[in-house]
Amino acid sequence: DIQMTQSPSSVSASVGDRVTITCRASQGINRWLAWYQQKPGRAPNLLIYAASSLQSGVPSRFSGSGFGTDFALTISSLQPEDSATYYCQQAESFPITFGQGTRLEIK
Amino acid sequence: QVQLQESGPGLVKPSETLSLTCTVSGASITSSSWSWFRQSPGKGLEWIDYAGYSGSTSPNPSLKSRLSISVDTSKNQFSLMLNSVTAADTAVYYCARRCPCDRGFFDYWGQGALVTVSS
Numbered sequence: 001d002i003q004m005t006q007s008p009s010s011v012s013a014s015v016g017d018r019v020t021i022t023c024r025a026s027q028g029i030n031r032w033l034a035w036y037q038q039k040p041g042r043a044p045n046l047l048i049y050a051a052s053s054l055q056s057g058v059p060s061r062f063s064g065s066g067f068g069t070d071f072a073l074t075i076s077s078l079q080p081e082d083s084a085t086y087y088c089q090q091a092e093s094f095p096i097t098f099g100q101g102t103r104l105e106i107k
Numbered sequence: 108q109v110q111l112q113e114s115g116p117g118l119v120k121p122s123e124t125l126s127l128t129c130t131v132s133g134a135s136i137t138s139s140s141w142s143w144f145r146q147s148p149g150k151g152l153e154w155i156d157y158a159g160y161s162g163s164t165s166p167n168p169s170l171k172s173r174l175s176i177s178v179d180t181s182k183n184q185f186s187l188m189l190n191s192v193t194a195a196d197t198a199v200y201y202c203a204r205r206c207p208c209d210r211g212f213f214d215y216w217g218q219g220a221l222v223t224v225s226s
Contacts, residue, residue, distance in 0.1 A: 034212040043201055043216035044152070050209045087152055091211025095167040096154035 002026050002090050006099035014107045017078045021102045023071045023088035032091040035064055035073045037084045038101075044087060048073060080106055109133040111202050113220035119196075120226050125189040127220055129202030136183045140205035142213065143176070143187045147198035157205070158185035192224045 036044035048064035143155035206214035
């Protein structure tokens with residue numbers, strides 16, 4: 001299985017800050033990576049797919065980058081509603097696997 | 108608007124079979140690929156399988172021997188059965204649609220169904 005490792009495991013930032021979360025795959029996954037946002041008691045919500053493509057309806061302050069083994073999710077200007085846990089997911093090979101999550105808290 | 112809804116017992120006894128159904132509305136089940144996931148505090152988000160017309164297509168090896176998947180196109184539903192459950196199978200189970208945007212990504216999810224394995 002491909003292991004996905006996110007860092008940091010938690011981050012606290014202020015409204016308006018730029019926040020970056022990283023995800024590293026245990027082997028190359030080309031661009032087959034997605035980012036999801038999950039709020040308590042809710043299902044994951046697709047933000048970014050294929051490493052850098054913004055899912056329809058997702059605010060443009062979210063962006064993704066990377067290829068191969070190293071990826072990043074950036075929120076350009078943090079908003080209060082961005083408080084959530086963020087997960088990366090690889091789709092290069094089965095079984096599909098997720099990172100352990102990064103909890104984002106608004107100061 | 109595509110909507111998915113999981114249904115099934117919330118409590119299952121150890122060694123018995125967990126059964127869940129996902130009902131899809133707003134899209135034909137024949138128009139996309141559909142999947143099951145689960146999430147537990149101990150193991151995070153975990154892929155279970157795709158639901159194909161012939162059943163299980165890409166099962167997680169850790170669950171493959173206990174897993175059965177079926178699709179009912181007449182009801183626009185697909186189902187999951189996991190046998191010989193233990194406390195480790197306690198989780199929130201989600202069904203989801205594979206995004207037509209690209210492979211292996213999931214754009215619509217059900218609200219989740221909590222299944223507890225306990226006697």
